Every structure is written in structure tokens, then in C-alpha cells.
Amino acid sequence: MKLETLEGVIIELDKSTQVSGTDRRSGLTHKARFKVGDERILLKTTSEANMQNGDRIKIVGLPDAGDFKAIVYKNLSNSWQSDQPKLGFAPFMLSLFIFFTATMSAFARPFIILCLIVGVVLFNLLKVYKTNKEAYSIMMSEES
Numbered sequence: 001m002k003l004e005t006l007e008g009v010i011i012e013l014d015k016s017t018q019v020s021g022t023d024r025r026s027g028l029t030h031k032a033r034f035k036v037g038d039e040r041i042l043l044k045t046t047s048e049a050n051m052q053n054g055d056r057i058k059i060v061g062l063p064d065a066g067d068f069k070a071i072v073y074k075n076l077s078n079s080w081q082s083d084q085p086k087l088g089f090a091p092f093m094l095s096l097f098i099f100f101t102a103t104m105s106a107f108a109r110p111f112i113i114l115c116l117i118v119g120v121v122l123f124n125l126l127k128v129y130k131t132n133k134e135a136y137s138i139m140m141s142e143e144s
Helices: 088-105 108-141
Strands: 004-021 026-036 040-046 056-062 069-077
Touching: 026 056, 040 056, 056 108, 069 108, 088 108
Parallel strands: 040 069
Antiparallel strands: 004 026, 004 056, 026 040, 056 069
């Protein structure tokens, strides 16, 4: 799908926080559902969204059945914007794991299947990162 940009005033803002995982390894997902014009927007982030009803906002994301999935946003009312996406440590570790399992597959065939599974996970992780980076680039280029 192609990334799209929306701009307008936030109405019907509803924020929530979802906790997932076990006690020792829990994670938070902050959700914000709101409308810009007639478009319903869903924003999921690791930190609480810096927005209120009535704020003017610019969003880059993907249209989806039902909700527009926001990837990055800039609150034009208070000049706050999403952080630049970071790749993190996971792709490096997955790449090492693929190398290890590919090497071990010469000795034991089950490692081939494991290598393919981890390869698919790594591919999808990099695809999401590329989309997030592209969305951030669009947001920054439209500022100039």
C-alpha cells in the first residue's frame, strides 16, 4: 500500500493503554483513536500520544479497512512530532542467528527450517522499519 498524508483538526479523541506480557517482561502499547474530518485514525505508540481534541495535526500512514493506520505524526498546535524510527538490536541478532543456523544446517537438516523461519521474521521486521522510515521522511520533507 502507498503511504498517505492527512492534515486536520482532532475530534472525538479516545486514548487508552494496553499492557501485554508477563510480570517480568511486560510491554505497554498506547492507542489513540480519533477523527480528522470524516477519517477515523488509529495511532499505536510506545509512548503516550501528545495530542488533545482541537489540536491541528499532520499524519502519515496507511489506509486500511475501517481505520487509517497512523505511523508518524506532527502536532501542529504545539510543534511536537514523532521520533525518527530506530532499527534497534533485533535485526543484528536475527542476522547472526541466521548465519549460525545456516552453518549448522550443513550438519543437521532441521536447522534449515529454523533458518527459513528466522529469515522470514527478519524480512518482515525490515519491511516494517522501511515503511516507518519512509513515513518519517515524508513527514520531514513536507515540512520544508
